[in-house]
Amino acid sequence: MWNLAQLGVANYRSHLDVAFPINAIPEQVSEAEKDMLLLLYDVYVEKLGRPSGELAGEGQRPGLLEAVHDAYDLVQDRRRLAKLRAALKLLAQVCPYCGFGQVDELDHVLQRVHFKLFSIFPLNLVPCCGACNRGKRKVPSEIASEQQVHVYLEDVSAFDFLRADAQIDAASGALVVQYSIVQSAGMGDDLYARLKHHLVEFKLRERYQKQVNLYLGGLEYPIASSFETTGADGLKVFLAGMAAALTRREGTNDWRTALMRGLANCPEFYEGGFRTALGLEPA
Numbered sequence: 001m002w003n004l005a006q007l008g009v010a011n012y013r014s015h016l017d018v019a020f021p022i023n024a025i026p027e028q029v030s031e032a033e034k035d036m037l038l039l040l041y042d043v044y045v046e047k048l049g050r051p052s053g054e055l056a057g058e059g060q061r062p063g064l065l066e067a068v069h070d071a072y073d074l075v076q077d078r079r080r081l082a083k084l085r086a087a088l089k090l091l092a093q094v095c096p097y098c099g100f101g102q103v104d105e106l107d108h109v110l111q112r113v114h115f116k117l118f119s120i121f122p123l124n125l126v127p128c129c130g131a132c133n134r135g136k137r138k139v140p141s142e143i144a145s146e147q148q149v150h151v152y153l154e155d156v157s158a159f160d161f162l163r164a165d166a167q168i169d170a171a172s173g174a175l176v177v178q179y180s181i182v183q184s185a186g187m188g189d190d191l192y193a194r195l196k197h198h199l200v201e202f203k204l205r206e207r208y209q210k211q212v213n214l215y216l217g218g219l220e221y222p223i224a225s226s227f228e229t230t231g232a233d234g235l236k237v238f239l240a241g242m243a244a245a246l247t248r249r250e251g252t253n254d255w256r257t258a259l260m261r262g263l264a265n266c267p268e269f270y271e272g273g274f275r276t277a278l279g280l281e282p283a
């Protein structure tokens, strides 16, 4: 999650030419306007897709804004730009916003209603799950610390920032996992604030709790048998080993990696609390 490789597009003009054929009558978008759109695409990349009046199309011809906005309909299945939709959906195996949802929608990083000129710009289109797409704010935020981290344009892989703090609730014996972001070495305040906001924007603290239960449900047997054969120390080693394997496979900031690290640092869990936490016995 967090980052996706960009779609390999040699020339963004090809999409504009499919959407607005040359010499079409009536002409919706002129060739000069396509040149201008490509320059604005460059500005978008330079500004990392963060909202501004220029990107919102201030001062542009209203008919141009509407034409490009409406061209997104061509990205639907079986329309002229359906191949773009299919190619974008192949970029992600799971939703890059939450890390577990099935990819079945495209999110406009800069909301289409407000940033019409980027309606079919591949770098503004992120394959994601329905819950993330529907949960995201509909109006762009003017507050810098609430602006989205761009999955294509902001590489966060050099940082180790996702934490899952695990505790066993004394009364119920249930596992409580709190996800948070830490400001790792070299991470600027702006990125730190926006990563924190990402958990809020996509309601991940709440949504992760359910995923944690589902995921650990599938690990009941290895966790219980690890404890039975090797004791608390062995279970801790097992959990740390899972975290290391997940780091290699899913990355250090994957929610499962963070979870396994959190559990390996939770004595209440690996010293026996896992039994009530996983529902293997009553509290």
Ligand SMILES: [Zn+2]
Residues within 6 Å of the ligand: 095, 096, 097, 098, 099, 100, 101, 128, 129, 130, 131, 132, 133
């Ligand atoms: Zn999602």
